[in-house]
Structure formats: C-alpha cells, structure tokens
Amino acid sequence: MSTSAMNLQSTVTCPECQHEATETMPTNACQFFYDCKGCGTVLRPKEGDCCIYCSYGTEVCPPMQDGGGGCCG
Numbered sequence: 001m002s003t004s005a006m007n008l009q010s011t012v013t014c015p016e017c018q019h020e021a022t023e024t025m026p027t028n029a030c031q032f033f034y035d036c037k038g039c040g041t042v043l044r045p046k047e048g049d050c051c052i053y054c055s056y057g058t059e060v061c062p063p064m065q066d067g068g069g070g071c072c073g
Contacts, residue, residue: 010058014043
C-alpha cells in the first residue's frame with residue numbers, strides 16, 4: 001500500500017482524562033511517547049503494541065496499515 005492511500009491522521013484518546021487530539025502520524029519512525037495535551041500524562045504503548053497510535057489512536061500506525069507488522073517489527 002502506498003503512503004498516499006494510508007490514513008495518516010489518528011485521534012489519540014488519553015486513558016487518564018479522555019482528552020482527544022488529532023495528530024499526523026510519522027511514516028518513518030515509531031512514536032513511543034506522547035504527552036497528553038489535556039492532563040500532561042506521558043502515554044506509552046500498551047504491552048504488545050508497537051506505538052501509541054496502535055494503543056490509543058483511532059487509526060493504527062502506517063506500517064500496520066500496510067500489513068508490515070508494526071513500526072518496530
């Protein structure tokens with residue numbers, strides 16, 4: 001799948017305060033940490049997930065969308 005066919009926008013929801021923020025996902029790197037814009041909690045991927053988008057986003061990361069097994073796989 002080409003990058004242009006991927007959805008690069010994902011809405012991240014903080015599990016602590018439920019704040020939502022729509023972010024553009026990087027296509028060339030994993031995002032292991034994310035500072036919640038609502039409460040300041042630092043989000044990290046859940047066990048078994050490759051990045052914060054796979055754990056807390058409405059869209060999984062581009063490598064997962066492409067069937068590549070995750071950012072770090």
